[in-house]
Amino acid sequence: MKKNLKGVSFSILTMIFGLMLAVQFQSIQEPQVRDTRDMWQLREALKTEQMMQSELLLEIRKYEELIDTYENDESQSAEKTLKETVEELKKEAGLTEVTGEGITITISPLFEESLTQTETNSVAPDLLKRLLNELNSYGAESISIDGRRVVNTTVIRDINGKTKIDGYSLHSFPLEIKVIGEDAEKLFSRLNGSTVMDTFAVDNLRLSISEPKGNMTIPPYDDVIRVQNMKPFEKGENS
Incomplete structure (x- = not known):
């Protein structure tokens, strides 16, 4: 319009x-016609x-x-749309703090060391990855492990016998995982009905899941996100 x-x-x-x-x-074209009007006219x-x-x-x-x-309205509208898009992308990338309804999962040893004769001091990376996959399939939107935000580029692996997330060692038990989802009640019920608890129990680990609660806050990802095979767009280049 x-x-x-x-x-x-x-x-x-x-x-x-x-x-x-x-x-x-x-x-200009009719200067020759004599004007007979008086001064007042x-x-x-x-x-x-x-x-x-x-x-x-x-x-x-x-x-x-x-x-x-x-033109100014169009410029301001475009600028506003651009800012909103950037904020939405930052939110999806995990670069902003998120507050909403969610659950807290606490991981701790199932049995004491005196009973099992085996020391349980960490969670295997594969177990954490499986739990994350379960949570994502149940509608999790934002997750933090031991206070560290989980994003698409997060790496969980074993380094010298210690499980690390993005290079940071996980603290000793109990280990806390916060999860915010669109439907926290559904997330809670589906996780309780899954077999993931049995899988953790095999490694002498207990999963305790809290009731859904509101105003849960998950911090933003505070490390550098590295993107490969990309370069800045320069004016004049074809998209």
Whole structure:
């Protein structure tokens, strides 16, 4: 609609300029005709023409300001849309703090070391990855492990016998995992009904799942996200 209004405004400006040129052209083309009007009549005619010219100039200025307003509105609208898009992308990438309804999962040893004769001091990376896959399939939107945000580029692996997330060692038990989802109740019930607890129990680990609660906060990802096979777009390059 703005483009149509700008087109109409431009057409009106063109008509106004055409009218002014026509008036000037006529006055140039007919100088030979003797004007028989007296001084007062000439002054009144001049005054009328000056008023018409002033009105034309005012109209021109009004439409120029109108066009500028449309252009500014379009620029501000584009800027606002761009900012909203960037914020949404940052949210999806895990770069912003998230608050919402969610659950807390606590991982701790199932039996004491004195009973099993085996020391349980960490969670195997494969177990954590399986749990994350389960959570994502149940509608998890934001997850943190031991206070560290999980994003698409997060790496969980064993380094020298220690499970690390993005290079950071996980703290000793109990290990806390926070999960925010669109439907925390559904997330809670589906996780309780899954076999993932049995899988953890094989490694002498217990999963304790809290009831859903609101106003849970998950911190943003605070490390550098490395993106491969990409370069800055330069003006003039084909997309």
